[in-house]
Amino acid sequence: MHSKKQAPVNYYVGIDVGSASVRAALVDEFGTVVAHADQPIQIWEPQADHYEQSSADIWAACCSVTKKVVCGVDARRIRGLGFDATCSLVVVDKQFQPLAVNCEGQNHRNVIMWMDHRAVSQVDRINQTQHRVLSYVGGTMSVEMQPPKLLWIKENLQESCWEKAGYFFDLPDFLSWKATGVTARSLCTLVCKWTYTSDGGWDDSFWQMIGLEDLVKDKYEKIGNHVLSPGESVGKGLTAEAARDLGLPEGTAVAASLIDAHAGGLGVIGADVKGHNLLCENQPITSRVAMICGTSSCHMGVSETPIFVPGVWGPYFSAMVPGFWLNEGGQSATGKLIDHVVRGHVAFPELQAKAKASSQSIYTYLNSHLDLIKKSLPVGFLTVDLHVWPDFHGNRSPLTDLTLKGMVVGLTLSRGLDELALIYLATIQAIALGTRHILETMQAAGHHINTLFLCGGLSKNPLFVQMHADITGKPVVLSKEVESVLVGAAILGACASGDFASIQEAMAKMGKIGRVVQPNHGDKRFYDKKYEVFLKLVEHQREYRSIMKGF
Secondary structure: OOOOOOOOOOEEEEEEEOOOEEEEEEEEOOOOEEEEEEEEOOOEOOOOOOOEEOHHHHHHHHHHHHHHHHOOOOHHHEEEEEEEEOOOEEEEEOOOOEOOOOOOOOOOOOEEOOOOOOOHHHHHHHHHOOOHHHHHEOOOOOOOOHHHHHHHHHHHOHHHHHOOEEEEEEHHHHHHHHHHOOOOEEHHHHHHHOOOEOOOEOOHHHHHHOOOOHHHHOOOOOOOOOEEOOOOEOOOOOOHHHHHHHOOOOOOEEEOOEEHHHHHHHHHOOOOOOOOOOHHHHOOHHHEEEEEEOOOEEEEEEEOOOOOOOOOEEEEEOOOOOOOEEEEEEEOOOHHHHHHHHHOOOOHHHHHHHHHHOOOOHHHHHHHHHHHHOOOOOHHHHHOOOEEEOOEOEEOOOOOEOOOOOEEEOOOOOOOHHHHHHHHHHHHHHHHHHHHHHHHHHHHHOOOOOEEEEEOHHHHOHHHHHHHHHHHOOOEEEEOOOOHHHHHHHHHHHHHHOOOOOHHHHHHHHOOEEEEEOOOHHHHHHHHHHHHHHHHHHHHHHHHHHHOOOO
């Protein structure tokens, strides 16, 4: 017998720049992550609601993690590279050198992070215009988008930054420029965060109305007048310099990039679900929502025709899946909120010590502790008298009110580990109730959703996953590869290489599902009541704020 010679396997590199770290993965043509590396990046918080980073620090981390994942691999088999990143704003001068986005003049701090809320007054003025482009962001622009940040720079750093700026990049586009030397922008970033429309391009009247007419005069060179679809090949691939930095061959195909949440959606939403007895199996991709859960959470739903959802961003044509309109709901603080609540509790040192002694993560230990104290009832019922409104960092969707605050109702004088576990559970439930609020708003506007596809760091927490299934009443599909965002970035590289005819083909082959978590339908009545309380909390907040108005 003669053994058949196996065909060589092709590989793709996905690079993901998150809020606090850069990660890279080497992914094969079947969607398997064969190597993975990560490295932290620095965040500066010079004052409340100001968050800054360094593009040089980010690029150095990209190079470091990429060299690690490609080490020892035949470079000829690495066919393409894809980037995704947070939708942070990068500012460079006409020679592409970093420019300070701060009053201290610290040029290396040239990135305003996505979660930076310094431009509150600017976004209020933009929303007061009621310009037609706002209909594509749910009717109200978020402070996390780029126009208010640009306006803040012009009004606060006119001489030191605005007048010297050569280019304003969304971070994913900065990375593709750094890799290729081409200043082309991704359709994803421009339509989702900059008010570009796929059919009409830039709207001069919007920029003139908000006081940024300077950008119109140079034909939008500073913010992008060459636009590519996600996955499209950029320029001639890696430059010689970038190839050396990354440890890859010169000319390796580089894809037009995606925002990080959209890469996660790409990595899971198109997966083949045959054999799992799911409603979405024989239905179009429009029956699915991809939920990317990390520091914040994003809820990605697609439709064949544009659907305008109040308080939900979009519709954006071809911003994630080519040929489909994207709506994007979101929660500004989810993983960050859970960390905040748990680490700020007086019993956290006790939790930390006990988790360490049992060789468990703090969240694995908390989940086990909840199982111990639940007695005969389902674990979720422990919060019958404890309720959380989760908007500690404002509401992105569907209320689009960044002035909303977090609320906790049902506190006692108890200070022990039981109470920490309960507030942790109630916080996770509040996040899931917020997801239900977003999904119901999308469905009322015309979406037909029956299945959630989860990825990101929080999808590794079984309590978080089960609460989302129970509270929404929908099955949750988890990807085989927990690093779905990196798989999504690698899918972009695969498309840029020409190895796949389309993103849809690459999604179907490289997106694999692991397991399905079904809702406990017997708990439906309890969570319906929790949802009633949830909606009452925001009513009460608005009522007491009305009473206190003027002070």
